[in-house]
Amino acid sequence: MSEPLDFILTGGLLVSGEGVRRADVGVRGETVAAIAPDLRDYPAREVIDVTGLYLLPGAIDVHVHPVYEDDVEACSRVAAYGGITTLLHFVYARTGESLLEQVQRMLEDGQARSRLDFGLHGGLFEAPRQVPEIPRVMELGVRTFKFFLAYVKQQWYTDDYHLLWAMHLLAERGGMAMVHAENGGGIDYLEDRYWEELGGPNAAHFFSISHPPALEEEAIFRAICMAEVADCPLYVVHVTSARALRPLRQARAEGRRVFAETCVQYLTLTEEMLRTCGALAKIGPPLRTNADREALWQALADGTLSVVSSDHAPKRKAPFGDLREQPYGAPGLETLLVVTHDEGVNRGRISMVRLVQVLCENPARIFGLYPRKGTIAVGSDADIVVFDPRREVIIRAEEMHSGAGYTLYEGRPVLGWPVMSFQRGHRVLWEGVVVAEPGAGRFLPLLEQPPATPV
Numbered sequence: 492m493s494e495p496l497d498f499i500l501t502g503g504l505l506v507s508g509e510g511v512r513r514a515d516v517g518v519r520g521e522t523v524a525a526i527a528p529d530l531r532d533y534p535a536r537e538v539i540d541v542t543g544l545y546l547l548p549g550a551i552d553v554h555v556h557p558v559y560e561d562d563v564e565a566c567s568r569v570a571a572y573g574g575i576t577t578l579l580h581f582v583y584a585r586t587g588e589s590l591l592e593q594v595q596r597m598l599e600d601g602q603a604r605s606r607l608d609f610g611l612h613g614g615l616f617e618a619p620r621q622v623p624e625i626p627r628v629m630e631l632g633v634r635t636f637k638f639f640l641a642y643v644k645q646q647w648y649t650d651d652y653h654l655l656w657a658m659h660l661l662a663e664r665g666g667m668a669m670v671h672a673e674n675g676g677g678i679d680y681l682e683d684r685y686w687e688e689l690g691g692p693n694a695a696h697f698f699s700i701s702h703p704p705a706l707e708e709e710a711i712f713r714a715i716c717m718a719e720v721a722d723c724p725l726y727v728v729h730v731t732s733a734r735a736l737r738p739l740r741q742a743r744a745e746g747r748r749v750f751a752e753t754c755v756q757y758l759t760l761t762e763e764m765l766r767t768c769g770a771l772a773k774i775g776p777p778l779r780t781n782a783d784r785e786a787l788w789q790a791l792a793d794g795t796l797s798v799v800s801s802d803h804a805p806k807r808k809a810p811f812g813d814l815r816e817q818p819y820g821a822p823g824l825e826t827l828l829v830v831t832h833d834e835g836v837n838r839g840r841i842s843m844v845r846l847v848q849v850l851c852e853n854p855a856r857i858f859g860l861y862p863r864k865g866t867i868a869v870g871s872d873a874d875i876v877v878f879d880p881r882r883e884v885i886i887r888a889e890e891m892h893s894g895a896g897y898t899l900y901e902g903r904p905v906l907g908w909p910v911m912s913f914q915r916g917h918r919v920l921w922e923g924v925v926v927a928e929p930g931a932g933r934f935l936p937l938l939e940q941p942p943a944t945p946v
């Protein structure tokens with residue numbers, strides 16, 4: 492018999508993008524070395540009994556902002572508590588900043604302090620200055636870049652000229668464009684028009700009426716057209732509404748390289764939250780209606796949407812201060828897996844297999860990390876989450892690990908919780924505590940292989 496395994500997880504139910512099966516998993520070094528119905532006779536230094544528990548590939552959150560109440564180190568810790576093992580962070584280059592410098596800074600910070608493996612997306616606020624930097628940034632392993640079609644007033648906006656230029660640069664170099672797709676000029680006008688009449692301390696209706704789904708649909712359609720002209724793969728972040736699904740369905744039916752995600756909050760919460768939580772529920776694009784929520788679940792099940800992310804952006808806010816002045820964003824990393832599982836799988840909207848596709852396999856495929864990440868297979872990184880489907884937890888901010896100080900899921904019970912996890916064979920979550928050290932995480936260059944069709 493060959494060299495002993497470092498450890499075996501025995502008795503678990505292995506979930507992949509194809510199905511669920513009873514399988515023992517053996518790990519040697521940093522990779523999965525053996526998978527079989529029974530490995531207990533195989534020589535191993537340690538046997539860990541996980542009878543009746545799910546073995547999931549480590550979840551990948553592709554949409555994280557580690558620059559607010561949680562930095563790169565804190566995000567990796569918060570995520571690890573939630574059963575996530577890989578993070579794709581946005582590096583924002585604000586107006587006046589160099590994209591290259593910002594990327595170098597976060598790359599160094601992540602290598603020094605991230606407890607989890609991570610990749611980086613660029614995010615451009617000042618396209619005329621920053622688009623020309625894209626080729627040099629790509630050489631560092633950052634190959635996906637987000638452009639804001641919203642936020643004209645805030646001057647984060649990328650106009651069509653620079654969007655198309657950037658898409659050409661990306662297409663020529665094996666990169667991918669990402670868009671925050673809302674029509675910024677339209678939203679700015681609607682905010683000005685409705686503030687007098689509908690503004691004030693509880694401006695929930697103002698927020699909804701000034702960010703209509705039609706302006707999300709329009710921006711997605713425009714981005715798809717631009718990507719077609721440049722022959723550039725496109726990834727639409729945080730899709731929120733039933734209407735926005737129409738151009739995505741069409742593009743995917745035509746076989747275009749257009750991928751789209753939604754976030755767990757759009758699947759599980761509605762605009763009612765603005766009334767009860769005020770600005771704590773101010774996120775961009777906004778929370779929508781129940782009908783939108785159900786349409787998103789359907790799109791997730793039928794393959795129109797390929798990924799669920801958190802858009803983790805915890806910020807300090809005055810819940811009932813002037814809504815226009817309060818920042819966009821909410822925490823969500825730690826609850827991404829458990830809430831998507833509870834609302835999706837436990838309520839029969841998606842299967843356990845689909846859960847693994849949208850949180851593990853598709854993120855890895857789309858961002859060029861598959862099969863190293865996103866699956867438990869012989870030769871893949873031993874990134875494994877042991878998930879107990881019978882463990883019930885009531886979500887409370889005081890028990891969460893984010894610096895946000897609140898969660899939009901306060902008091903919500905969820906059935907199913909991660910009980911241990913490993914990254915490249917090393918313990919991450921162990922006996923209820925994150926034991927992975929700062930600096931344990933490695934930087935993952937994205938798109939070393941082109942984006943692959945999601946499942």
Ligand SMILES: [Zn+2]
Nearest residue numbers: 554556802804
């Ligand atoms: Zn975001």
